[in-house]
Amino acid sequence: MASVFEYAPAPESRAVVDIAPSYGLFIDGEFVEAAEGRVFKTVSPSTEEVLSEVAQAGEADVERAVKAARKAFEKWSALPGAERAKYLFRIARIIQERSRELAVLETLDNGKPIKETRDADLPLVAAHFFYYAGWADKLDHAGYGTNPRPLGVAGQVIPWNFPLLMLAWKIAPALATGNTVVLKPAETTPLSALFFADICRQAGLPKGVVNILPGYGDTGAALVAHPDVNKVAFTGSTAVGKEIARTVAGTRKKLTLELGGKGANIVFDDAPIDQAVEGIVTGIFFNQGQVCCAGSRLLVQESVQDELLDSLKRRLSTLRLGDPLDKNTDIGAINSAEQLARITSLVEAGEAEGAERWSPACELPSSGYWFAPTLFTNVTQAHTIARDEIFGPVLSVLTFRTPDEAVAKANNTQYGLSAGIWTEKGSRILAVANKLRAGVVWSNTFNKFDPTSPFGGYKESGFGREGGRHGLEAYLDV
Amino acid sequence: MSDPRVDTRPDARSDARLSVFKTYKLYVGGKFPRSESGRVYEVSDAKDKWLANAPLSSRKDARDAVVAARKAFGGWAGATAYNRGQILYRVAEMLEGRREQFVREVADAEGLSKPKATAQVDAAIDRWVWYAGWTDKIAQVVGGGNPVAGPYFNLSSPEPTGVVVVLAPQESSFLGLVSVLAPVIATGNTAIVVASEKSPLPALSLGEVLATSDVPGGVVNILSGRTAEITPSLAAHQDVNAIDLAGADEVLAKELEIAAADNLKRVLRPQTVDSAQWFATPGTERMTAFLETKTVWHPTGSLGASGSSY
């Protein structure tokens, strides 16, 4: 009887989004074919269905796009800030209007649950443009001196985990400050950036201010190496970030990098346990754990370990994995076969090194790229799964006895992007936060984002901040 | 809404169609009451031609407006800055759609040519956009962490003062009005606006725009009438927290500032502003005039007593 109480497959309608069979590059306000005529396919990771064929930008296209951006820069940077603001407000509003369409598109192309694209990605995207729109005519008040100047052409390379949100983080502050951009979306998720190109047209944005070049790593490399690019912004892996840092060495290009992480989520014995469990779940299973600031290391005080793990396992058993378009889905698909292989090999290393693996009973769909929520116990600082970024729904559980030990373990990593602290004691939150070498520290919550709040890492998690007043600095000649 | 070929002003009655007059009403608590006094006064254009009858607000209307503003304060101040920004931007969007109407009203009120009135209205619309962008930035510009010499976290944040009475500029009936009203509500205060005595119609029409722009009822309350009659009781009102004297002459300003001292209202004194100056990009001073700064201390302590070091 009670088993009749099942959730409906409640799929969001695909009909709200119309994906064309092919897309060009977006250069100087027009969709054009790649100079070399190359194309690549983008698939839906939950079904492996081919969604569209997309032009692949090569060096000649980078050249054209940078030229278009350079040409547009003169007028764009000379516009009164209030006029640039109004363009960005228009974009923010059109994104709000088209948010359901974009949410479905993003879910199809990325594999993440519609619940997340609808309730997190898209509202944040619109809010980000809204926020930076307001800065465009207030730069004098931002604390970078009077009349701070833009840099010029920004070359931006973004990842596949939050395709449209990362685009917003890059383009909104760049345009607000008067720069023009050439942006390369990730090869597995090019579609929302191309839809954004259409939004720029609807908003009447001058040609060449935004240029979109889909492609692979070589396209990105050509872009960041282009001599007429004044600013490079990259979000992605630490390995590629180091490559880019070497590429721009010796030039005058301003660089910001937002790279990997191995965030510690620290749970003290006086934590609000039920909410901590929710925060741990959000911390590592949001977006299938494909989040640079994921709380992928759970550091739990030994005295509450058993109680917490029992609660956590019980909670994981209620997670629903499956069709990302289903509104009831909590865990969607892994973005690509390549990423799935990487997660699988790291998890195998975890087992081989003696950590204890656990997953709730969870049926995986037969097609597409899937990985069940996974938890490792008996993990020590020496394990690969405690050190390497897995970028998947895999949580490593470690324990500590005292706050000093928690901080020491949390900081014992080459990364320094995020951390979480769970305790009801305010002074402990602040004392621990003071000691953590991480760019974002969440207390009694996790994975919260806001356009007003700066985000970025310490150490090998990169440098520069995106979001907030601080996010302007990366695009100003200061 | 209006056909540009047809002059719908009251005096343009020679056309085939007899126009419908609008009854101008106050805007209080999200509703459009007539004055409780039942009285009106004649409003004329720059050439002394009758335009409309405007409500002559009484002291009772002013008290009602304070009650409405106080009631709305908690919700408005408690709304997220992002939400307030969206709403202020919505005001700009709605005004853009009624641009022609306001150009006509401003031209009539101030005796301006159509291009000049258009410039006033466009600047007023853009001013809403300017302040829409400030809602979620002012705290980052005027607040922040303080590096106190001790184991304490110490953060200063601006908070809205409360209920603010705004005497709108007498000469700039719309751009001036928007320039003094928008900064007050952008930061979370609620306002009671006393419209330009001579030219209240654009202000009263603005009420209609605010009512359809998701601005919660009571956040802005608009009164028309004799400035010198309505404002002394507002300046003395113990449930009003601040007063902007932009529309007061020197004598009235002094009288109101003295009355305001009773409960130490924050007072923004009138500045000599000629109408061209209203076009200039504002700074933050009209916002900070109606902000309090709250500083929170919290111990940070040390990690533990063990003294072990890793």
Next chain:
Amino acid sequence: MPTTASTALPLKDVTASDSTLRRYLHGLPGVDAVGLEARAASLGTRSIKTTAKAYAIDLAISMVDLTTLEGADTPGKVRALGAKAVRPDPTDRTAPATAAVCVYPDMVAVAKEAVAGSAVKVASVATAFPAGRAALGVKLADVRDAVAAGADEIDMVIDRGAFLAGNYLKVYEEIVAVKEACGASARLKVIFETGELSTYDNIRRASWLGMIAGADFIKTSTGKVAVNATPANTLLMLEAVRDFRAQTGVQVGVKPAGGIRTTKDAVKFLVVVNETVGEDWLDNHWFRFGASSLLNDLLMQRQKLATGRYSGPDYVTVD
């Protein structure tokens, strides 16, 4: 399935004194309000299957404590309510009966007669409902009166004044005394008036206090104050009964009351039950809705599912 222990109270040692009880209750994990409310809201976005919806509606109907608690209650009103509880939809015999009718003690006898021969229980609020401001003797007399008149269930209110003043032992002893007055026949629901306890930490403490004292059900509210049952406070109480069973083996029921008016609301609560404590509680022995207008909305939705047309208030009975 674990059942209510009727004799030995669990965690007896923590009630040795006011201070041991205080230390125990204040040692419970804290509740982060933002996190709790976010979790409750996220559960509210679950949507359920049409077939499951039919089940959920019937389940919800069977969980309703159909309530009338007005100064103007008359035997006529209570008889009509009883008839409605037994046969909620006169046009459709397949509609389940409600769990109980809930009335003031002086109406218990009338209610008993009205539901005679059916499985519908008679619940009675007692202990100087809703304020609870009376001497213990008066409260106990109120309870005994209701039990003597045949009440199957007693809905008592805790002494919120004593709770807020920190006199937990007084609250505890009162519940124990009322439980005793209920005897073996009547199940005891303990109402916290969560709106007056105000904080989630207090609601968690009250939940444990009530369970330690032998409550068969813990119940949110009287329905007589501004804030009654919410998804968040019900979620919190479900976490408490879940953890209490894990610790003691004793299962306790939960009853949100007041403010639940639509089928959509009721289904959201059932989703919270399903995800927090699971199927063991998806039964009217362990979960109830204290409501009056909810029933008609459930019936209208039930008719909609059966006929495919939206029903209207003229097609359900007004009692």
